[in-house]
Amino acid sequence: MKFFRAVIGAALLVACIDQTASAATGNVLFNGTITATCTITINSNGTMTVSTNLQSLSSHNAGGSAGSAQVDTTGGVTLSVDPVTTTTVPASDVTATTWTPTFATSGAQTIAETGTATALTVPGTSTVAVNLAGTKGGSNRFSAGNYQATVTLRCE
């Protein structure tokens, strides 16, 4: 009986030796969609100084400085500045001022100074320099006191 059992066991083992294990493979797909994103971080505001002829109040003048902002984007967005509408001038200044905001970028994408909307196509971080110039024509002059103007930097 013992011998019979051993024979049966051996026979089963031999029968199983040649069986291949069945396996299957499958692909798991991953999809991701990145839509345009934009983050603006204001680093510093600008400083405007007056020109020697008192007809220009600008961040481009000697002693002035551009405002600075950081833009992080995936690309596919547009950067622009709005016309200046919010200003504070001294009471003694009663003449008209023409305000011209401009911007330029460096870093991931370089944009020469411009006042028109410009596409940011390169993903990454760009540093934006925002300038503002106020000018008076004819015999008009800037007067002593506090001036303030707000520039809207838009990413869309």
Next chain:
Amino acid sequence: MKKVGILAAVLAIALSPLAATGQSMTPMRGEVRSFTDAFAVRVFPGNPYDQRIRVEVHVYDQDFQPVAARITPSAFLLAGQASRPVLVVVPFDGATERKVRICTESIPFPSEQTQIRAQICGKFFGHRRS
């Protein structure tokens, strides 16, 4: 010449850098189909700073004219590094489709002055289905 120098100094001091704000917003693009006379978009303004900022959300048309949309909430304080959902419901006003800009704007605190206002605008397209 001396007066010019004094004037320049006064202006430079008056316009010296002060506290500033900025932000982000997602999503910035979207297309919505609606079976009602309005379509809804949920946006998430974000605050990239470590300190809280005041944020306002506005809706404009393609010419940057204000749109009478329902914005909930339209103005709020946002903690540093945080974002929160804002629901915007835009009426079709009888049209079958409407393109709008939803903009997140930084609002300076009353005691502070800001010379650069950051504005993030998303473009959204609503289609009305009958």
